[in-house]
Amino acid sequence: MAEVKRVKRTCELENKRINSLRELNDFKEEIREERVGNQKRAGVRITTAMGSCGIAVGAQEILEAISDELTTRGLEDISIHNTGCIGLCEQEPLVKIKIEDQPAVFYGNLTPELAREVVKNHIVDNQIIASC
Amino acid sequence: MRNCGHIDPENIKDYITRDGYQALGTVVTELKPIEVIEIIEQSGLRGRGGAGFPTGLKWKFTHQAAGKEKYVVANADEGEPGTSKDRLIMEGDPHSLLEAMAIAGYAIGANTGYIYIRGEYQLAIKRLKIAIAQAKEMGLLGENLFDSGFNFEIKIREGAGAYVCGEETALLKSIEGERGEPQVKPPYPTNEGLWGQPTLINNVETLANIAVIIREGAEWFNEIGTEGCPGTKVFTLSGDVENEGIIELPMGTPLRRIIEGFGGGMVDDKEFKVAQSGGSSGGCMPKELLDTPMDYDSLAEIGMTLGSGALLVMDETHCIVDIAKCLMQFFKHESCGKCVPCREGNKRLYNRLDKISKGEGELEDLERLRDLADTMSKTALCGLGQMAPTSIYTTLKYFKDEYLTHIEDNNCTTGSCRGLVDLEVQDKRGGKDYGNNN
Ligand SMILES: Cc1cc2nc3c(=O)[nH]c(=O)nc-3n(C[C@H](O)[C@H](O)[C@H](O)COP(=O)(O)O)c2cc1C
Numbered sequence: 172m173a174e175v176k177r178v179k180r181t182c183e184l185e186n187k188r189i190n191s192l193r194e195l196n197d198f199k200e201e202i203r204e205e206r207v208g209n210q211k212r213a214g215v216r217i218t219t220a221m222g223s224c225g226i227a228v229g230a231q232e233i234l235e236a237i238s239d240e241l242t243t244r245g246l247e248d249i250s251i252h253n254t255g256c257i258g259l260c261e262q263e264p265l266v267k268i269k270i271e272d273q274p275a276v277f278y279g280n281l282t283p284e285l286a287r288e289v290v291k292n293h294i295v296d297n298q299i300i301a302s303c
Numbered sequence: 304m305r306n307c308g309h310i311d312p313e314n315i316k317d318y319i320t321r322d323g324y325q326a327l328g329t330v331v332t333e334l335k336p337i338e339v340i341e342i343i344e345q346s347g348l349r350g351r352g353g354a355g356f357p358t359g360l361k362w363k364f365t366h367q368a369a370g371k372e373k374y375v376v377a378n379a380d381e382g383e384p385g386t387s388k389d390r391l392i393m394e395g396d397p398h399s400l401l402e403a404m405a406i407a408g409y410a411i412g413a414n415t416g417y418i419y420i421r422g423e424y425q426l427a428i429k430r431l432k433i434a435i436a437q438a439k440e441m442g443l444l445g446e447n448l449f450d451s452g453f454n455f456e457i458k459i460r461e462g463a464g465a466y467v468c469g470e471e472t473a474l475l476k477s478i479e480g481e482r483g484e485p486q487v488k489p490p491y492p493t494n495e496g497l498w499g500q501p502t503l504i505n506n507v508e509t510l511a512n513i514a515v516i517i518r519e520g521a522e523w524f525n526e527i528g529t530e531g532c533p534g535t536k537v538f539t540l541s542g543d544v545e546n547e548g549i550i551e552l553p554m555g556t557p558l559r560r561i562i563e564g565f566g567g568g569m570v571d572d573k574e575f576k577v578a579q580s581g582g583s584s585g586g587c588m589p590k591e592l593l594d595t596p597m598d599y600d601s602l603a604e605i606g607m608t609l610g611s612g613a614l615l616v617m618d619e620t621h622c623i624v625d626i627a628k629c630l631m632q633f634f635k636h637e638s639c640g641k642c643v644p645c646r647e648g649n650k651r652l653y654n655r656l657d658k659i660s661k662g663e664g665e666l667e668d669l670e671r672l673r674d675l676a677d678t679m680s681k682t683a684l685c686g687l688g689q690m691a692p693t694s695i696y697t698t699l700k701y702f703k704d705e706y707l708t709h710i711e712d713n714n715c716t717t718g719s720c721r722g723l724v725d726l727e728v729q730d731k732r733g734g735k736d737y738g739n740n741n
Contacts, residue, residue, distance in 0.1 A: 186315065188442040190450045192328040195319070202316045220308065222394045223426045255395020255430075257308030258549035267308075 210271070213248040215294055218267040222256025225263040229283075233264045236283035240290040249294070268293050304537060304551045305515065307395035312430050315437040318398040324443050326517035327402050331409050331451040339410040340366055343513070345521035347533040352378055352469075352506030353581070353610045353686075355532070355599035361503060364493035365411040368501035373413035375404050376478070376497065376504040379420040379427075380462050380469035383582035384633065385613035388537040389507035391549050393420070393427035396511070397434035401444060403513035405455040411503050414454050419474050422461040431459060466637035470685050471504045473639070484641045485685035508537055508612075528554030532598040536609065542578075542616035543570045555596040558588065562616055573618035577626070577702070581610020583633050584690035586697035587626070606697060608690075622719035623702040624709050627694050628656040634691040645688025648679040652695060661722035664710040673699060 184202055189195045210216060219225070219234050234251060241249055259265060262279030266286065269275040276299055278289050285300075292298045310317035318324070330339050344359025365373065377400060381389040393400060404416040420428055435457055438444040446454045460478050467473050468483040475497050477483035496502020512534060516524050525533045532554040538561060541547045545567030552561065558578060562568070569575055578588045580597070586607035588595065595601055602609050617626070631653035640646045652675055655668050676692030683689045699706065708714050715723040 184316065186437060186441050188440075189324075189328075190442065192325070192332060192449065195324055195328050195449075199319050199322075202320050206320070218308075222391060223424075226426070253311050253313065254308050255310075255312045256391045256549070257395075258304070258391065258551075259546070260548045261546050262548075 209250070213250065214271045215249045216252065216267075216269040217249060217294075218252045218254050218269070220255065220257055220259075220263060220265040220267075221253040222260075222263075224256050224260040225265060228263050230264040232283050233266060233281050233286045236286045237266070237290055240287045244290070244295065246290075246294070270294070270297070304392065304396070304511070304549075306399060307391060310396065312395050312397055313433050315398060315434065315441065315443075318396070322518060323398050323514075324402055324438075326514035327405050327409075327443065328449050330406050330517060331449050331453045336366060336410045336412065339406065339517070342517060342521050343410075346512075346516045346524040347521075347531075348509065348512055348516060348524065349532060349599060350506055351508035351512075351536070351612070353383075353608075355609065358505065358509055361493060361505070362407065362410055364491070365501050365503040368494045370499075370501040372415070372500050373411055374497045374500060374502045375407045375411065375413045375416040376475070376492075376502055377404055377416065377418045377507055377510055378469065378471065378474060378504055379418050379424070379507045380474060381421050381424070381507070381611075382462075382464075382466040382469040383584075383611040383613055385541050385579075385615045386539045386582055386611040388539050388549055388612060390421075390424055390427055391537075392507055392511050393424065394430055397427070397431045398438065399511045399514060400431070400507055401434055401438055401457060403510035404457055405444060405448065406513055406517065407503055407505070407510070408455045409453055411501070413503070414456065416455065416457040417478055417497070418457060418459050419468075419478055420459060420461055422463055428459060428461065435459075465639070466633075467639045467685070467687055470687060473685070474504070475502065484639050485687070487684065529596065529598050529600070531600045536597065536612050538597070538612045538614050540566050540614045540616065542614075543573065543618040544568065544616050545570055552597075554598040555601065557594050557596055558614075559593040561597065561614065562593075566616065569616070569618055573620065575616070576619045576621060577617050577623070579615040579617075579626075579694065580613070581608035581693075582613040583630050584608070584686070584693050585610045585613065586693050587623070587701065588697070589701040591701070606693075606700070608693060620717055620719075622715050622717040623698050623705040624656060624660050624715070625717075625719040627698050628653065628660055630694045631656055631691070634687070638687060638691075642682075642684035642688060644679045644683040645685075645691070648675055648683070648688060649691055651675055652679075652692065659706065659709050660715070660720040662709065662713040662720075664706075666710060668710070669699065669703075669706060 221230050264281045265279050267277050292300050340362045348358040349355040462468050465483050468477045470485050472486035473483040492502045492504050528534045535551045536554050537551045539549050550565045579585050599609050634649040635653045638645045638649050658664050676695045679692050680689045718724050
């Protein structure tokens with residue numbers, strides 16, 4: 172099984188022991204606040220589907236291409252999140268781009284080259300690519 | 304599947320931000336075990352592993368059973384061909400399974416849970432292990448959860464690929480380290496399961512509903528789906544549809560809507576011929592039944608099954624006799640051989656279908672197929688042998704003409720049965736017909 176690499180992590184909070192519902196709720200709020208802050212700073216959230224269906228058709232390479240493209244363009248603030256399969260196995264590899272105050276956009280059947288274009292067109296130039 | 308696609312399955316914090324472990328916290332600090340069971344009973348949740356048995360009732364039986372120790376087992380074997388919903392849940396939202404198992408443990412009085420998972424699911428296994436480690440680190444699994452005095456630990460056991468090991472009694476034997484063969488029921492696992500102790504065994508999808516029912520309430524759950532089958536069902540759609548994949552829909556969604564809506568219709572606009580619902584042991588649904596609501600009761604009424612939610616859609620190019628033969632080949636191979644009706648029955652069903660597919664069939668064969676199917680469904684030891692002939696029953700009912708064409712006209716209109724097709728090789732390059740020349 173291919174190793175799923177983490178590219179970056181925004182959440183720096185340490186896991187801690189939870190002894191009551193109250194502590195769980197407080198911790199939840201802490202994480203939320205921290206994430207809202209991170210999100211605001213970056214303005215963009217990129218999520219790659221990393222289920223076995225995605226990984227089998229190259230999600231790992233997509234992840235690396237996006238990460239590389241972000242680094243090359245100096246967009247270090249933007250983090251890439253992993254998630255599992257969303258059920259659209261036929262469309263893998265799949266990436267979701269969510270820019271603040273805009274609807275989320277899914278890009279399916281990606282190749283590393285297309286993924287780089289998505290970064291350039293959608294994230295840098297704010298132009299949604301209609302079909303790829 | 305509410306969290307799938309929204310959370311990072313390898314980060315417990317993502318699950319917590321979506322109200323993860325709230326239900327467990329509430330249950331162990333504020334509710335009595337019997338109150339938890341009542342909520343599940345009122346929700347009307349039915350097992351998603353295939354049979355649709357009321358989950359609350361199963362929990363109650365296990366709660367009431369006396370034993371030295373009790374166990375919770377998650378059936379993650381997912382051996383049914385064409386089904387991968389449990390994989391999606393475990394790869395995408397592993398904590399929802401862990402949280403539910405701990406809740407179940409509290410409700411029935413168990414401190415240990417086992418996840419019996421299909422060995423091929425290496426990514427799911429890896430993510431479950433990460434999830435268990437993170438939950439332990441935070442005290443959400445292990446000792447004294449939420450300072451309530453309740454302990455719960457979860458272990459993973461990998462299956463080795465036998466279909467029959469998804470059957471609950473065979474599965475338990477396999478965990479015990481014995482040969483994975485079904486046992487005579489009763490006693491049911493709720494009374495005598497793992498090592499003879501009361502054991503609750505539920506499917507992954509069933510369990511994935513638990514935490515959200517506790518959080519949102521039984522009434523909320525009741526409002527989704529149909530009266531007899533509340534909630535949602537996760538379908539694995541595959542075959543000749545434009546979009547294959549996995550989709551969660553309210554129970555009772557008509558088949559047509561699933562195929563045309565999510566599936567995007569048939570590939571290349573070919574004609575729909577048949578959909579097998581519920582996996583290999585499921586019924587074959589013809590065009591006339593496209594508007595059937597997909598829930599346990601509506602399907603059972605017409606001799607079909609919802610099973611695991613597998614939907615294999617086939618177009619006009621597939622031959623019914625060939626499909627039935629393929630299925631019997633599967634069962635012939637997967638029968639564990641412990642009981643005669645299944646071991647011999649599947650072989651005989653296969654042989655007769657093979658004979659028909661070669662143009663050697665007689666009308667009498669159809670009677671024999673039905674007789675044998677009756678014997679198997681009445682006398683086989685477990686669901687494997689009892690349900691194996693479902694495709695025979697349903698194809699004989701809805702596609703009898705196609706069997707007759709094979710028998711009476713020695714013809715397979717789709718060209719799938721090789722024994723009935725005259726092949727002619729033509730040389731396209733020179734326009735010559737190889738059959739006529741030297
Ligand atoms: C041959 C055979 C295979 C089965 N395979 C599975 C399986 O892979 N996964 C599953 O959850 N249930 C499977 N079942 C059903 C289980 O025996 C059992 O009914 C189920 O795990 C109960 O869980 P539920 O009440 O949550 O549905 C199988 C049954 C039979 C007869």
